[in-house]
Amino acid sequence: MISDLENKRLLLQGNEAVAYGALAAGCRFFAGYPITPATEISELLAAELPKVGGTFAQMEDEIASMGAIIGASLAGVKSMTATSGPGFSLMQENLGYACVAEVPCVIVNVMRGGPSTGLPTCPSQGDVQMARWGTHGDHPIIVLATSSVEDSFSITVKAFNLSEQFRVPVIILSDEVVAHTRECVQLPELKRIRIVDRIRPSVPPDWYKPYEGDNRGVPHMAAFGDGYRHHVTGLIHDEHGFPTQKENEVLHFQNRLTQKITRGFPEIMMTRNFMLEDAEVAVIAYGSVARSAYKAVEDARKQGTKAGLLQLITLFPFCRSQVTPVLEQCRAVLVPEMNMGQISREVQRVNQGKSIVVKHNRIDGNFITPQELYTQLVKL
Amino acid sequence: MRPMKAIRQRYEIRFSGSGGQGLITAAVIFAEAAGVYDGKFVCQTQSYGPEARGGRSKAEVVLSDSPIDYPKALNLDLLLAMNQVACDAYFFDLNASGLLIVDSTLVEQYPTSRIIPIPFTGIARDELGREMVANMIALGAVGHLCHRVTLENLEKALLNRVPKGTEKLNQEAFRRGVEEAEKCNLQDLPRSILTETDEV
Numbered sequence: 001m002i003s004d005l006e007n008k009r010l011l012l013q014g015n016e017a018v019a020y021g022a023l024a025a026g027c028r029f030f031a032g033y034p035i036t037p038a039t040e041i042s043e044l045l046a047a048e049l050p051k052v053g054g055t056f057a058q059m060e061d062e063i064a065s066m067g068a069i070i071g072a073s074l075a076g077v078k079s080m081t082a083t084s085g086p087g088f089s090l091m092q093e094n095l096g097y098a099c100v101a102e103v104p105c106v107i108v109n110v111m112r113g114g115p116s117t118g119l120p121t122c123p124s125q126g127d128v129q130m131a132r133w134g135t136h137g138d139h140p141i142i143v144l145a146t147s148s149v150e151d152s153f154s155i156t157v158k159a160f161n162l163s164e165q166f167r168v169p170v171i172i173l174s175d176e177v178v179a180h181t182r183e184c185v186q187l188p189e190l191k192r193i194r195i196v197d198r199i200r201p202s203v204p205p206d207w208y209k210p211y212e213g214d215n216r217g218v219p220h221m222a223a224f225g226d227g228y229r230h231h232v233t234g235l236i237h238d239e240h241g242f243p244t245q246k247e248n249e250v251l252h253f254q255n256r257l258t259q260k261i262t263r264g265f266p267e268i269m270m271t272r273n274f275m276l277e278d279a280e281v282a283v284i285a286y287g288s289v290a291r292s293a294y295k296a297v298e299d300a301r302k303q304g305t306k307a308g309l310l311q312l313i314t315l316f317p318f319c320r321s322q323v324t325p326v327l328e329q330c331r332a333v334l335v336p337e338m339n340m341g342q343i344s345r346e347v348q349r350v351n352q353g354k355s356i357v358v359k360h361n362r363i364d365g366n367f368i369t370p371q372e373l374y375t376q377l378v379k380l
Numbered sequence: 381m382r383p384m385k386a387i388r389q390r391y392e393i394r395f396s397g398s399g400g401q402g403l404i405t406a407a408v409i410f411a412e413a414a415g416v417y418d419g420k421f422v423c424q425t426q427s428y429g430p431e432a433r434g435g436r437s438k439a440e441v442v443l444s445d446s447p448i449d450y451p452k453a454l455n456l457d458l459l460l461a462m463n464q465v466a467c468d469a470y471f472f473d474l475n476a477s478g479l480l481i482v483d484s485t486l487v488e489q490y491p492t493s494r495i496i497p498i499p500f501t502g503i504a505r506d507e508l509g510r511e512m513v514a515n516m517i518a519l520g521a522v523g524h525l526c527h528r529v530t531l532e533n534l535e536k537a538l539l540n541r542v543p544k545g546t547e548k549l550n551q552e553a554f555r556r557g558v559e560e561a562e563k564c565n566l567q568d569l570p571r572s573i574l575t576e577t578d579e580v
């Protein structure tokens with residue numbers, strides 16, 4: 001049981017840390033379908049969830065998995081699913097439903113080489129833009145990237161917190177390297193972990209408007225069975241949860257959906273800086289590639305190049321306020337990714353001529369090495 | 381200018397062979413002993429093909445006294461090769477003073493004379509009756525020869541990780557590996573994997 005593991009030194013895989021993070025955050029429902037390289041998350045939760053009174057369901061596919069966690073969340077239980085690229089494709093339809101019905105839930109995508117069944121055992125970062133724009137329509141979503149075992153634990157907790165706080169699906173992007181690397185970690189004391197729960201309505205049932213935002217734009221959420229009868233639909237709805245096509249109501253709904261995230265920017269956007277104070281060139285990286293970048297930056301410093309690193313933890317909403325100062329300060333910025341350039345697109349969008357943005361892409365199923373980045377860095 | 385060995389903090393080991401030989405298990409046990417029991421920083425990674433048996437398989441352990449940034453091996457200090465293919469493929473990742481340990485049952489052509497050949501599979505098959513435990517014999521030998529992990533802790537980690545009911549067999553295999561490794565004297569080996577003319 002997770003409570004037996006507090007303060008203990010453990011050798012864990014990234015995937016196992018995600019599962020323990022979910023348990024620590026209060027996740028009590030998991031539905032999923034096994035897929036390399038995400039299966040270990042299901043395996044561990046299948047064993048651990050029943051011990052804490054939770055439910056584990058292996059579904060017939062990823063479409064149903066996504067449907068099941070939305071249902072569980074509407075019934076008031078924190079829920080999660082985990083998959084890899086092919087399964088994530090199947091989840092997109094229901095993911096849109098979770099966005100529009102504002103159902104908090106966490107989706108872990110352990111990225112592997114794609115497209116299609118691709119390279120099941122090789123790392124990739126090919127699903128970054130898909131995580132943002134995979135489901136149709138303008139929609140709010142939060143995408144976080146994890147880079148180590150320790151991260152996998154704390155970012156999963158954070159994902160649940162953001163999801164509950166803003167009533168939005170949160171996607172955790174891991175990759176084969178992070179997922180299968182084993183490292184020693186010490187799990188924190190459970191009672192010291194900050195846990196956020198959705199706000200439940202405090203008004204009498206007759207007064208409850210299920211989709212009326214509070215001052216943050218987030219509606220209070222009653223669980224099915226609490227006595228607050230309400231309607232949930234994928235159609236654009238009014239404050240009572242019923243479909244509407246009235247311009248003012250549609251506009252109000254759409255704006256609120258976007259603005260609840262915009263207002264939360266300071267809390268959502270997370271980055272890490274390394275040797276950026278006096279940097280003249282910088283790497284902007286995320287996920288496992290950030291680890292290669294740490295080493296490359298260190299090596300470049302030894303050689304005399306003033307290099308620095310901005311590691312993105314939140315990928316979307318894009319951390320414009322953290323990236324802009326780096327672009328203003330550095331004469332060139334290197335964006336290494338295990339794809340053809342998905343975050344470099346965002347960096348270029350924010351750049352607007354401030355700095356030189358250099359891409360470094362690797363799509364052969366291999367992990368980017370520090371040497372590659374070092375060679376690029378000292379040339380900048 | 382190569383950094384002196386004493387200040388080289390990072391120590392990298394690769395366990396390689398074919399899928400099904402138990403190399404990932406061996407690496408996990410090693411990482412657990414060094415990380416959880418010895419208190420070092422460790423990163424254990426692996427790569428393998430989509431098949432469950434056969435195919436190339438490698439598992440790596442990086443040890444350090446400080447937090448590890450890049451989790452995979454860059455310049456091996458120790459390579460365990462459990463078959464010829466792995467030996468040929470990964471030999472060039474060794475650093476010049478690195479140590480090559482091979483399963484001499486399955487590796488016939490040695491790429492260097494700085495090598496420790498031990499017939500892991502042969503011992504497992506002929507003496508212990510189970511070819512399956514060749515990985516644990518190799519783990520014992522690696523543990524003894526790398527001088528980076530306490531053997532008691534390695535054995536403790538092993539007993540924790542192997543399936544119930546097989547503890548005794550695995551322990552015996554592990555001790556047999558240590559015993560074999562004790563017979564080898566690292567001082568007698570050439571100091572570098574480069575040919576002697578290169579060194580002069």
